[in-house]
Amino acid sequence: MQDTPIIPIDKTRRRGRGATVNPDGRFETAKRDFVDDGWGTAELDDREPLKTTVTMERPKSIISRNMSPDLPFDQSINAYRGCEHGCIYCYARPSHGYMNLSAGLDFETKLFAKPNAVELLAAEISRPAYQCKPIALGTNTDPYQPIEKRLKITRDIIELLAEARHPFTITTKSDLVLRDLDLLAPLAKVNLVSVGISITTLDKRLARVMEPRASAPYKRLKAIEILSKAGVRTLVQASPIIPGLNDHELEQILLNARNKGAESAIYLLLRLPRDVADLFENWLSENFPDRAAKVMKLVRSTRGGKDYDAEFGKRMVGTGPYAALINKRFRLACRQLGFESSKYKLATHLFQKPGRDRRQMNLF
Template identity: 50%
Template structure:
């Protein structure tokens, strides 16, 4: 059985699907009495990108443009749907994903250039749709904060989602923009059980700290929602009502959920984790997951991939609908205001200054 490495979620570091060579663990004959391997350290590398805003046409996502300040995520959430993206760089969606992090040092400048283009049409930009914008390396790079500062200068509306209390650091930007209808935030809470959170999301903020983040943001006036994502049948689904109630008491005014998705390499990584972290529940959890995916580990159909199908998925949906009504988290969301967008004078073409 593959066991946990301290502070990490994945139990293995198998090759990505695009690599020509394959890595495989094997017993080399060393014993527990031999010197332990060095701890796995996080490495941070610059990525020199040409653009910062990503576009998508997925009909079930809810936004058509996003910014992800980082590739890879040190939070190490075992269920993270972004893990397979590391394979595109010849790296493993396992331990590489949570220990080899990439950032864009020119993020703010790139964003200024894109927002200042004459043909740019303002729409909401979502921050953190793939990896967390407030993972631990943000304390060092301040990449996400630099992006928010550009958003503030241009009056560009944005939404943002995180699992980290570090988001409260930027309340000086989020608060004023939220009050002006230009920003909204979501904090993802998957469990109130600190032990489960530590095992499942080893370097993310504790559940209590995430509730604190909701409270601190709500106090500034920015609309805050709670994301119960992912719902994992047989593991955390029983906590739905408790999480929504706790978030509402902390100041959340809306809620969303997503049922666990296991595309590509994630299914094997998640099975490894289950067998090690929750062996007594592993068979039951995988059975329930397959019941939400038509008997398979995963069904990528856009019509149902976020929520699943079948009686188990329908029960989750019914419980969620009843709970958000009970706790007042079902009010219609007010669209962010795109009419306030403006290009600052110092970013306009020179001839325009004399027009």
């Protein structure tokens, strides 16, 4: 943890949020301490609830590429920066530092949207040298977080991918994905899409404090059921598995998802890169003070005594006896439930470049 404890933001001000604190971004040259100036302004500030703001940005490219050996994709799209779901464990939180913002409450309240995503995507997949490979939606921030209801950037992206017959995957914690079933069902029939629903816990109370603005667990299970009945191949992602907090639910999560129609499953061990470790430990101390020390001890036992080990091959599943036990339990449950052993392979041979109208870039 940090050397100097950060004072939590007032609970009434951060109601419905995940993080308890809002430390300065890691690239900031100065650190700020909040003090009462004697005029009562601090008290007034503490009473004002944190509001979600959305800033429009216009990036120059939209497809992110990686060569990570432990990721099942090498192309991804994130229509948003930051995520209002507020999952305290989110490994993407440190990316807000590049915007000179905090990985804490800033990450879930100060959001960025990319309204030119479709134009950029049309241009990129129209290039002569472009090679069609599945594109992953929702690898960093959720493509169906609450602001998607209004902005519909994810839906616009899916419409373009459907037009181009381009394969893609979706990972989300939101049943808002069902809004786009009219697009997803026909694509599933020609093997162009699969959907991963992330379920961290079946405990409503735990979900409410750990991922406060994501869909409730029962809604995610219902989404799996509806998608599956519509012919969309679904994957349940039991992630993250947190030793001493939700790891006992692993088999039940898999069983419930299988009963609703999920065809395959994966799990990921809790990852605490950079700022996330301190944020998570602060959150644990406030919400589960009786077991905070035990949870962190178990977490570190799966990371070689550290909060996190980013080494490829280890970062997703951890090391040590406790991590090995979780892995064994997962594999046994998958075998007993008849889950497919890997993600569904999507078709790439149907791809056709977008029409000329789609490729025209907006100059303004």
